[in-house]
Amino acid sequence: MERPVLLCGLGRVGWRVLESLRAAGLPVVVIDLKTEPDDPRLCGATVLKGDCRRHELLERAGVKEARGIVIVTSDDLVNISTALLARKLNPTARVVVRMFNQNLITRFGGAVKNTVALSVSALIAPVMALTAVTGDALGAFRLGDGPRQISELLVTDDSELAGRPVADLALQHGFAPLVLTPAAGSPVFLHAVSGQRVLSPGDRLTVTGRPADIQRLVQRLRGDRFAGVQWAGALRRWLRTARRTLLEVDLAVKIITPVLFGTLFASTLVFRYGLDTAWGDGLYQTVSIIATGGDLHGENRPEWAKVFISVLKLAGAALIAGFTAILTNYLIRARLKGALEVRHVPDGGHIVVCGLGNVGYRLVQELIAMNERVVAIDKVADGQFHDTVRRMGVPVFVGDATVPEVLAQTRAGAAKAVIAATDSELGNIEVALLVREMNAKQRVVVRLTEPEFADAVREAADIRNAISAPALAAPAFVSALYGDSVQALVPVAGRTLVVVDLVVNDADDHLNGASLRAFVLDHDLLPIALSGRDLADARGYRLKVGDKLTVVAELPDYERLLRFQQPPTNHRVVAESWPATARDALVPLVCVSRQCSREEATALLHGGAFTVADGLTFGAARELIELLEREKAKARLV
Structure with missing residues (x-):
């Protein structure tokens, strides 16, 4: 029996992880505090009810034989405790832990052997950001020269995609086709997507490429027209800031400020015209009386002036006290930062x-x-x-x-x-x-949160970019079980595609010396990038130590690759005809393929149809046929 995966926690993320594990065909044992074993959503998965931090419960779940442990409760302390206990009970199984604390994400995974800490926010943010920028994104991953996104293009009647071959569009827009879902018929994946296939209205083409290239294409298809960031003039922005600042001021400040300054102005007028002082002296005396409570010693003033000054002292004291208290209280609670932000919008x-x-x-x-x-x-x-x-x-x-x-x-x-x-x-x-x-x-x-709710919002409210965060993040927790090389798992057309980095680590690696073309055909992988080389110029290339090959595959194909399942070697290539002018060029190829001498190869080429090579894998046979066809020879695969 295949070793199970332990899943601890069936919250919003946990249920989606369970669905992804089932989609990957992995047996699952669940530990959860609340879920009942007869819950129909489990679809046959084994459930143990209890605290996943309990030693005996983990052993009952089979932690010692598990191929991996995924811990996705909503409590960082519970997740960390369970991860450490699981690592103690099974030192070799891969542990994938959900984390909320941003400081712990990288540190915990680095401190505990064979453990990966993931954050839902860090997983969904790249896809949501790409969706906002480009209009659509099913998934995202990163290559050495920058990010890539996976998007779906819908072919409409008036679309520039309609009536054009897939290969022409891929070359023009810089994308790689992954899945073609025709308007009528079954979807085709990866290598089965023919470059000569002409798109029709209703077809859906899933592609991967640079975000900028995808963005330009999607904007044209949808009629979006963004001329970049648009700014108002500096004066207009500062006027907005002043207006916003005034709107932010409390009503009490707006009332007491004009009252105070109105009092200063009225008192200055009294001193100027009633007591015949200069404008500056009148203002100075007014401020001195209100601010300090001082009087005008040694000056012969009429009785009404003394009364006025006395009243001014009392009113000034009250106004100053009130103004200071109200303004101080406002400044403590002020939100002027928001007002000042207006000029940066x-x-x-x-x-x-x-x-x-x-x-x-x-x-x-x-x-x-x-x-x-x-x-x-x-x-x-x-x-x-x-x-x-x-x-x-x-x-x-x-x-x-x-x-x-x-x-x-x-x-x-x-x-x-x-x-x-x-x-x-x-x-x-x-x-x-x-x-x-x-x-x-x-x-x-x-x-x-709920993918069903997100679907309803997309259909009923016409908000096509409603995204379920748990559904988006869940495949990443499953992909982490396979190793650090897996970048993303993306559900497309009812199947799961995996984006993975394959690294040739040493001379004993089974990839070392393998023909790139034969390898990807044998395992049904779509190459996306090869470190240090252009894939367009990699015909005949053989992988060597240090190479990193990024491919897209269907999940079952990748699992077979992980299990080192060798492809069948039951294919034969038969050369049927060739021009006489190509014989000299074909001799070395026949010598290598048949392991024969030049004389034997020459004799074969002067005769009729013959077997060029036998006991080949499908990829090796297809590569050999392509080499023969380059020399104008006709060959067939048996």
Whole structure:
């Protein structure tokens, strides 16, 4: 029996991880505090009810024989405790741990052998950011020269994709086709996607490429027109700042300030025209009386002036005390930072991130790395990421993003995209609907939990970028079981594609010396990148120590590769005909393939059809046929 995977915790993420494990065909044993063994959602998975930190419960679950342990409860301490105990009971099994604490993510995985710590926010942020920038993203991974994304393109009647071969489009737009789902028929994957296939309306083409290339294509297909970040003039921005500053001032400050200055002005007039003093002396005497309570000794003043000065002293004391108290209280509670942020908000072309929790902060980081202009909104006045984000040059508005006035401050209606990433699903839906009221064509990315709810929002509310965070992150926890080389697992057309880095570690590695073309055909892998080489020029290349090959595969094919299952060697290549001018070029190829002398090869080429090589794998046979066809020979695979 195949060794099981232990899954600890069936919360929102845990259920999605269970689905991904089942999709990968792995046997699962679940430990959870609340789930009953007869829950129909388990679909036959074994469940032990209890605390996953208990030594005896882990042993009953088979931790010592497990191929891997995935720990995804909602408590960092529980996850860490369980991981350490599991590592003690099974020193060789791979442990995948969910973490919330950003400081622990890299440190814990590095400190505990064969353990990977993952954060849901770090996993979903790249895809959400790419979705906001490009309009669509099924998954994301990273190569040595930058990020790549996986997106789905829909062919419509008036689309520039319709009526064109896949290979021409791939060359023009710099993408690699992964899956073709025709309007009528079954989807075809990876190598089965013919470059000569002409796309028709209703077809869906899943591709991978650079985000910038995908963005330009998607924008053209959807009619988006973003001319970059748009800024108002400096004067206009400063006027906005002044207006916003005045709006932020408390009513009490607005009342007592004109009263105080009105009193100063009126008193100055009395001194100027009633007591015949100069303007400057009148103002000086007024301020002296109000501020210090001093009187005008040695001066012969009429009785009414003495009364006026006495009243001015009393009123001034009250005004100064009140003004000082009200202004001090306001300054303590002031939110002038938000007012001053207004001048840093573009008129359009930026991205608005609503919510600066763990997910929101990661989104800002990803967007800044993509050279996007970002404006953030957070409901918490003293959020832990505010200062860090401001140091990145991102203006932060403190307020409720579900209030239209707050969204209006960030120019959300004219933005490139708005990402609703708060911790409240209801709030995220409300933000999306408010933004759509401001601009019916606005691109909105909504963070949700349940994938069924996300599907309903996409279909019923026409918010096509509603994303289920647990469903998006769950495949990464499964991929971590296979090793650090797996970058992403992406469900497409009912199957799971895996993006993986294959590294030739040493001379004894089974990949060392393998023909690249034969290897990818034998294992049905689609090569995406080869370290230090252009794949277009890698014909006939043999892998060597130090090479890193990034491929896309269907998950079962990758599992067979992990188990070192050798492809069958029951293929034969028969050469049927060839031009006489090609004989000299074919002789060395026949010599190597048949392990024969030049004389024997020459004799074969002067005769009829013959077997060039036997006992080949499918990949080796296809590679040999391609070599023969390059010399204008006709050959067939048996």
